[in-house]
Amino acid sequence: MSSDSSAAGQPAREPFRLPLHWLGAAPFALFVLLFLIMPTMRIVIGAFQTADGSFTLDNIRGLFTTSILSAYWISIKISVASALLGCLIGFAVASAAVLGGLPKWLRGPLLTFSGVASNFAGVPLAFAFLATLGPLGLVTVFLKTQLGIDLRALGFNILSFWGLTITYLFFQIPLMILIITPALDGLKREWREAAQILGATNTQYWRMVAFPILLPSFLGTFALLFANAFGAVATAMALTGSSLNIVPILLFAQIRGDVLGNPHLGYALAFGMIVVTGIANTIYIWLRARSERWLK
Amino acid sequence: MKKFWAWGALVFGLLYFILPLLGMTNFSLKMRRGVYSLDAYAVVLGDPRFQETFTYSVMMALATIAFGVLLVVPTAYWVRLKLPGLRPYVEFITLLPLVIPAIVIVFGYIRLYNTSSWLPLTGSVTGTNILLMFGYSMLALPYMYRAVDTGLRAIDIATLTEAAQSLGAGWMTILARIILPNVLVAVLSGAFLTFAIVIGEFTMAALLNRPAFGPYMQLLGANRAYEPAALAVMSFALTWGCLGLIQLVSRFQKGAQSPA
Numbered sequence: 001m002s003s004d005s006s007a008a009g010q011p012a013r014e015p016f017r018l019p020l021h022w023l024g025a026a027p028f029a030l031f032v033l034l035f036l037i038m039p040t041m042r043i044v045i046g047a048f049q050t051a052d053g054s055f056t057l058d059n060i061r062g063l064f065t066t067s068i069l070s071a072y073w074i075s076i077k078i079s080v081a082s083a084l085l086g087c088l089i090g091f092a093v094a095s096a097a098v099l100g101g102l103p104k105w106l107r108g109p110l111l112t113f114s115g116v117a118s119n120f121a122g123v124p125l126a127f128a129f130l131a132t133l134g135p136l137g138l139v140t141v142f143l144k145t146q147l148g149i150d151l152r153a154l155g156f157n158i159l160s161f162w163g164l165t166i167t168y169l170f171f172q173i174p175l176m177i178l179i180i181t182p183a184l185d186g187l188k189r190e191w192r193e194a195a196q197i198l199g200a201t202n203t204q205y206w207r208m209v210a211f212p213i214l215l216p217s218f219l220g221t222f223a224l225l226f227a228n229a230f231g232a233v234a235t236a237m238a239l240t241g242s243s244l245n246i247v248p249i250l251l252f253a254q255i256r257g258d259v260l261g262n263p264h265l266g267y268a269l270a271f272g273m274i275v276v277t278g279i280a281n282t283i284y285i286w287l288r289a290r291s292e293r294w295l296k
Numbered sequence: 297m298k299k300f301w302a303w304g305a306l307v308f309g310l311l312y313f314i315l316p317l318l319g320m321t322n323f324s325l326k327m328r329r330g331v332y333s334l335d336a337y338a339v340v341l342g343d344p345r346f347q348e349t350f351t352y353s354v355m356m357a358l359a360t361i362a363f364g365v366l367l368v369v370p371t372a373y374w375v376r377l378k379l380p381g382l383r384p385y386v387e388f389i390t391l392l393p394l395v396i397p398a399i400v401i402v403f404g405y406i407r408l409y410n411t412s413s414w415l416p417l418t419g420s421v422t423g424t425n426i427l428l429m430f431g432y433s434m435l436a437l438p439y440m441y442r443a444v445d446t447g448l449r450a451i452d453i454a455t456l457t458e459a460a461q462s463l464g465a466g467w468m469t470i471l472a473r474i475i476l477p478n479v480l481v482a483v484l485s486g487a488f489l490t491f492a493i494v495i496g497e498f499t500m501a502a503l504l505n506r507p508a509f510g511p512y513m514q515l516l517g518a519n520r521a522y523e524p525a526a527l528a529v530m531s532f533a534l535t536w537g538c539l540g541l542i543q544l545v546s547r548f549q550k551g552a553q554s555p556a
Contacts, residue, residue: 127528
């Protein structure tokens with residue numbers, strides 16, 4: 001550990017000096033402790049407590065009721081769908097720009113635009129999609145009047161699973177583009193040449209060289225996008241009000257007015273969210289560390 | 297053939313992103329029947345609630361940026377200089393706000409700092425504002441820390457610090473007059489991103505009952521038809537402006553460095 005060696009080096013010169021340099025990190029540590037760690041711990045501990053403070057597993061057990069389980073299930077489905085599609089489409093666009101032989105000047109604007117779009121989430125994004133795919137939206141009206149396709153009659157509704165997924169994709173795809181482009185840049189030309197010299201076809205190169213190298217960053221980004229969609233509240237609230245039963249909306253209503261009728265069930269609900277996003281992000285961090293080995 | 301698919305993917309992506317922008321712009325101009333007009337914008341801009349909430353969110357964003365800079369720059373500097381062994385842990389902590397959903401963090405705030413707790417921040421308006429500012433700082437922490445840390449990597453802070461110390465500078469002088477100017481571009485990038493995040497933030501402000509811009513937009517969306525689209529256009533322009541400014545300052549930095 002490098003900190004040990006530097007900490008050991010200091011007292012050797014000045015034997016009686018207190019290790020005051022730790023104090024430099026104290027304000028940050030205090031802030032994080034008070035406004036990140038402790039609030040989260042409060043929720044986690046509350047999930048395992050009864051109203052009078054004794055230990056219980058009833059709150060966690062309370063999550064396994066039909067309505068709460070279905071909320072988690074819909075949330076997970078939307079997150080998986082938007083993360084998967086976001087990864088695939090983002091990968092297609094990024095590889096088109098990096099490897100597809102498109103003009104070089106396209107890259108800069110594409111990345112800048114992705115930076116903006118990935119930050120354009122929340123309430124305004126919902127408005128944009130309502131104005132596009134809502135009942136009176138641009139695309140809906142165009143399809144109906146010009147091409148005779150009635151989206152409503154086909155069963156499409158912006159306030160639904162697919163509506164929310166399509167909306168989330170607006171910030172998922174650019175995020176994928178931003179993360180995967182450096183990975184695609186990291187594919188060295190020498191690897192392809194080496195594979196070709198050894199007689200590999202293009203398909204073989206992709207299947208046996210490029211794909212295994214890209215897989216960790218691909219899966220890692222998937223986990224990140226999943227967590228990103230799973231925790232999103234504002235877009236869903238502005239788009240659907242409370243008509244769609246997903247976990248963040250349920251938790252929002254619970255914090256506002258205790259709709260579940262048991263404050264500690266709210267803790268358990270929030271704890272469940274931490275567990276799901278925590279698992280997704282652990283996978284992300286682990287896989288990113290693996291993929292970075294190739295990108296030096 | 298390869299080129300064909302590449303263009304196809306790009307055009308599909310572009311359509312996906314341009315259509316909603318087109319849709320909201322188009323919708324925002326249709327308030328007056330039959331003709332395009334800026335009525336929706338006039339109504340929004342003339343609404344006193346808009347002016348109040350927008351001003352409030354701008355003030356919160358500025359406070360968050362000031363607090364974030366004061367917290368992150370000394371910490372990132374100190375960790376790089378004196379506690380390099382802590383760096384992976386600090387980096388991990390700064391990523392935690394991306395892992396723990398904002399709604400969970402604010403839920404914890406409400407339970408931990410309510411009127412009957414040891415630190416009753418939600419008991420007063422000022423206290424709640426401060427709590428909200430801390431919450432925003434948390435949300436912005438991953439971006440701010442990353443930007444500043446990357447900026448610090450580019451300069452030789454050990455040499456700069458020793459040079460300043462041998463000329464008699466104290467820690468405050470070193471931070472304010474040596475380190476900060478050197479990472480100013482990174483700090484500005486972090487600041488603009490923070491601004492973009494705070495302006496539109498909904499969850500924390502709504503649950504802490506503060507009159508911020510995000511909850512106002514949501515309320516308007518539930519009650520009106522055309523004004524929300526106008527708001528969406530304005531916030532997209534705002535986000536675009538913030539991110540554009542980041543590009544601009546980093547290009548300015550490159551331009552300033554290359555002749556030297």
